[in-house]
Amino acid sequence: MTAYNPAEAQATIDRVRRVLKNPPVAATRQSESARTGAKSGGRDVNFATLPEYEVINLAKAVGHLAGLEDPYFRLHDGLARETTSLNGRQVVNFSSYDYLGLNGHPDVVAAAKAAIDQYGTSVSASRLTAGERQVHRDLEAALARIHDAEAAISFVSGHATNVSVIGGLLGPEDLIVTDVSIHNSVTEGAKLSGAKRILCPHGDLEAIERALRLNRSRYRRTLIVVEGLYGMDGDVPDLAQLIKLKRRYSAWLMVDEAHSLGVLGATGRGIAEEQDIDPSDVDIWMGTLSKTLVAAGGYIAGARPLIELLKFTSPSFVYSVGTPPPVAAAATAALGVMQRESWRLKKLRQNGRNFAALATARGLDIGLSIGASIIPVIVGSSPHAVILSQRLLERGYNLFPAIFPGVAENQARLRFFMTSRHSIEQIEGVIDAIATELPGIRSGPSFVNTIAGIDV
Known part of the structure; x- marks a missing residue:
């Protein structure tokens, strides 16, 4: 526990008062560069003087003064499991x-090592322009089978999957209806698209229905996005009712299975299995490779035309390097272990x-x-x-x-x-x-x- 220092306490309190009276968003806040004369056309040019950075440092100072350790970026010495x-x-x-405890599983490790031996650690370019590897096709075929979908596509980043796919499929003439607790990646994708966004109270199907009833007719395309298992609250949506709504209002339904793959359903196939829903009734299945599948990246599963469209138009696929072979192989192996064990x-x-x-x-x-x-x-x-x-x-x-x-x-x-x-x-x-x-x-x-x- 940090010893209490009166002088340090007073200095921190003074900083708190200064920031509370002049928050970072206030146009009148005097920057450090203005106080020291370091100017460039009247604008801050030193990152250390940004008011947003001051807020971060202030939070650290308050925690230090209160004897609290920084909970962020704790350094792990090795494999982190239970x-x-x-x-x-x-x-x-x-x-x-690591919900199923597969990180470090012998089969997963062996698959990753074998992929390194055969392909190296990187495919070194976009799959679209420089070709792909069999490990990519194996992974995507396995993901499609899990969701009973016609096809699947994998991305190098889970967050970028939602940003790129939503940002590319929708535009300013479209509508996106989401739960207020939806993941940041969906929010950022919606912003990128320029579509009209309506956030509904968490789990409130009546609010979703009302948003669709009052707004659907004014937009070209409409997308409803929910999570299969909400990452902050650990609850689930009523998928059957959402399917009825998407049909009634001619909308697409997208389900983010980041936390539900390997967790929900009798065999871990997600919320459709958990709630006895035909997976084909959902238009877009999204998931990550970084949780149950102990790898990294994201994916989309659905109808073949959707996947073909994404392979040629989604920026984070077209303009990004393909998933590293050992990562793709590890995810595929994890899917196999999930089903066997x-x-x-x-x-x-x-x-x-x-x-x-x-x-x-x-x-x-x-x-x-x-x-x-x-x-x-x-x-x-x-x-x-x-x-x-x-x-x-x-x-x-x-x-x-x-x-x-x-x-x-x-x-x-x-x-x-x-x-x-x-x-x-x-x-x-x-x-x-x-x-x-x-x-x-x-x-x-x-x-x-x-x-x-x-x-x-």
Whole structure:
């Protein structure tokens, strides 16, 4: 814990007052370059003087003064699974998307090594112009089969998949209707498209229907986008009702399966299997290779004309290097292990149910989570969430706080990512630690709370 220094505290408080009185968005804020005379046409040219950078440094200063360690960019010493080593210390890890525990699986590692031996570490150019490798075709065929789709296309980045595909398929004459909790990649893709965007309250199908009824007729194309399993709340949409809406209003339905592939459904095929839906009723299946499939990148699965269109027009495919061969091979191998070793999914879902039940029994708020792979513990205050994260790390549990502005201030939380490798002892231990620490954090005095309540 950092020792309290009165002079340092006063300096930090002064900085807080200055920023609160003159926020970065205010046109009247005096920049550091203006104070020092470093000007270029009256504009800041030094990144260190940008007000946005000042806010980052201020947050770090407040945390340091309150004795809090920076929760960002923690350095792992090796393979991070249900446990990990941070600076030589072994801790239980609940901050990994490795839902089925496949990272480091012998079959996955062997496939990646074999691909390096045959193809090297890169394809060195765009697949469109410089050709592709069999590992790409194998991966895309496997992904298409998972979604019962005609074809699939893989991208080198999951985030760029949504940005590029949505940004390319839609334009200023079109409409995009999404859940307010949708992932940033969808939001950025919608911005890029220039389409009219309507954000609906989380899980509110009536709001989606109202948005379509009042607006659909005025636009050329309409896209509805939801997540198969929401990454922040751990809940699911009603896919059958969404399909009815997309048919009624002649819209496309896109489902982001980033967190639901390998998690939902009897065999891990996602929300369609979980809710007994014909996958062909969804127009665009999107997913990532970086979570259950322990690789990197993203993909789209759907009708063959859609995939052909994307192969020739989607910027992040046409103008980007193809997925590295060892990465593609690892993802394909992970799909195979997922299907062969069905016990992993059963254990994952059992762990999720156990965590949700035990947390609820101890009075912890898990929000809307269905108790699958993502379960938040809602703390309700950003400073409290950061403090709790540090207290848990001291007790041997690695958790990352989700705080404002990523979530509403009263919804600050710790997100638990369950895996098939976690034990019941690890689950019981972390829940007991939270139930022990949280009441004291909420009731105790905190310099962070003092900072937050400064009268300006």
